[in-house]
Amino acid sequence: xxxxxxxxxxxxxxxxxxxxxxxxxxxxxxxxxxxxxxxxxxxxxxxxxxxxxxxxxxxxxxxxxxxxxxxxxxxxxxxxxxxxxxxxxxxxxxxxxxxxxxxxxxxxxxxxxxx
Amino acid sequence: xxxxxxxxxxxxxxxxxxxxxxxxxxxxxxxxxxxxxxxxxxxxxxxxxxxxxxxxxxxxxxxxxxxxxxxxxxxxxxxxxxxxxxxxxxxxxxxxxxxxxxxxxxxxxxxxxx
Numbered sequence: 001x002x003x004x005x006x007x008x009x010x011x012x013x014x015x016x017x018x019x020x021x022x023x024x025x026x027x028x029x030x031x032x033x034x035x036x037x038x039x040x041x042x043x044x045x046x047x048x049x050x051x052x053x054x055x056x057x058x059x060x061x062x063x064x065x066x067x068x069x070x071x072x073x074x075x076x077x078x079x080x081x082x083x084x085x086x087x088x089x090x091x092x093x094x095x096x097x098x099x100x101x102x103x104x105x106x107x108x109x110x111x112x113x114x115x
Numbered sequence: 116x117x118x119x120x121x122x123x124x125x126x127x128x129x130x131x132x133x134x135x136x137x138x139x140x141x142x143x144x145x146x147x148x149x150x151x152x153x154x155x156x157x158x159x160x161x162x163x164x165x166x167x168x169x170x171x172x173x174x175x176x177x178x179x180x181x182x183x184x185x186x187x188x189x190x191x192x193x194x195x196x197x198x199x200x201x202x203x204x205x206x207x208x209x210x211x212x213x214x215x216x217x218x219x220x221x222x223x224x225x226x227x228x229x
Binding site: 042091 | 117146148150157158159160163170171173203205207209216217218219220222223225
């Protein structure tokens with residue numbers, strides 16, 4: 001079974017600075033998808049960014065980018081120019097490319113933005 | 116707004132009771148997923164339906180059941196409720212049951228069992 005680990009329960013960053021959230025995963029599959037979801041205080045789950053395992057290029061969405069290291073099974077999220085609205089729980093998630101389409105989530109990292 | 120709706124937003128009930136959570140997927144989405152978010156277990160996949168048929172099962176208790184109706188809305192039934200069932204229950208939907216398709220989450224139903 002696949003597992004996802006987020007080793008940082010909490011992180012904080014100064015507004016306008018850059019922060020990196022860590023995620024590692026365990027799988028025996030070669031084809032899969034990885035995601036970062038944001039959960040603000042409203043509790044809504046919002047997709048931030050996704051990465052296909054077969055793509056070597058790291059995904060980027062505006063101020064959000066990932067560092068995908070397939071051999072190391074590492075998938076970190078970098079947030080540049082942090083804004084107060086970035087404060088939230090961030091979840092790393094894994095989904096197989098075959099079979100069940102369920103998302104497997106890490107335990108989450110609570111990100112605080114200091115003004 | 117993801118386009119996925121869930122009712123009710125909040126539900127408070129007593130142990131031993133039964134409740135039904137409802138989910139309406141985005142227009143055109145055929146696949147529905149249910150997830151449970153609790154302090155103890157984190158975010159866990161419960162079950163998936165695709166066009167009315169059960170497609171995948173996760174850590175769903177025998178006291179829980181779900182179904183997807185011909186109009187594609189889905190219901191999650193929780194019975195013989197225990198204090199530990201208190202959680203946020205999310206429904207997500209996707210166009211089809213395939214890997215490239217994104218799952219869009221509803222706002223969740225917060226269940227409190229007293």
